[in-house]
Amino acid sequence: MGKKKRIIASILTILCMALAAAGCGKVSVGYVDQARVQQEAPQIKASIEEMQGEMSKFQQEGEKQLQEAAASGKSPEEMQKLQQQLQMRGASLQQSYATQIKAKMDAALGDIAKEKKLDTVVNSNTKDGVIITGGVDVTDEVISKLQ
Numbered sequence: 001m002g003k004k005k006r007i008i009a010s011i012l013t014i015l016c017m018a019l020a021a022a023g024c025g026k027v028s029v030g031y032v033d034q035a036r037v038q039q040e041a042p043q044i045k046a047s048i049e050e051m052q053g054e055m056s057k058f059q060q061e062g063e064k065q066l067q068e069a070a071a072s073g074k075s076p077e078e079m080q081k082l083q084q085q086l087q088m089r090g091a092s093l094q095q096s097y098a099t100q101i102k103a104k105m106d107a108a109l110g111d112i113a114k115e116k117k118l119d120t121v122v123n124s125n126t127k128d129g130v131i132i133t134g135g136v137d138v139t140d141e142v143i144s145k146l147q
Contacts, residue, residue, distance in 0.1 A: 005123065028117060029135040031124035032109065032142055041146035043104055051097035058093060062086040108145040112138050 038044050069082050109121050116136060124137070 027119050030113060030116060030118040030121040030138045031135050032121055032137075033139045034105070034123050036139055037105065037142050037146065038101075041143045043146040044101055047097060047101050047104070051094065054093060054097075055090065058090055062090070104146060105142070108142045109138070111145060112141045116141075 038048065065086065066079070066082060069079055074082070112118070113121050116138065118136060118138070121138060124139075
């Protein structure tokens with residue numbers, strides 16, 4: 001949830017406001033506090049906890065591999081290559097869980113947007129700088145859907 005999502009959310013918000021101001025029809029905007037969903041939705045919490053457990057296990061195994069490689073007298077180049085491989089596998093593991101979590105969030109948000117006939121749903125997290133006046137808060141519905 002980085003800078004790219006903040007930019008997209010801001011663009012969507014501006015687009016919705018421009019459409020409403022131009023008289024192109026009423027635009028229904030929903031917003032969700034993704035940080036709260038991550039803290040309170042059981043499915044998301046379970047995925048995050050599972051990821052943390054797997055990452056912890058992975059880090060322990062990686063440290064063991066590095067220690068064994070150092071003890072066996074591997075060259076600095078071989079050690080660096082092993083470390084890079086471990087970093088890539090760790091990043092891949094994290095990305096896999098991030099994708100899984102995003103898919104769950106997107107599915108829940110998509111269902112709620114259809115149910116409430118919302119044109120768009122943006123992240124209301126204040127740290128992302130998205131400010132919404134009005135709109136429909138769908139955070140509780142998302143948490144409920146991700147039980």
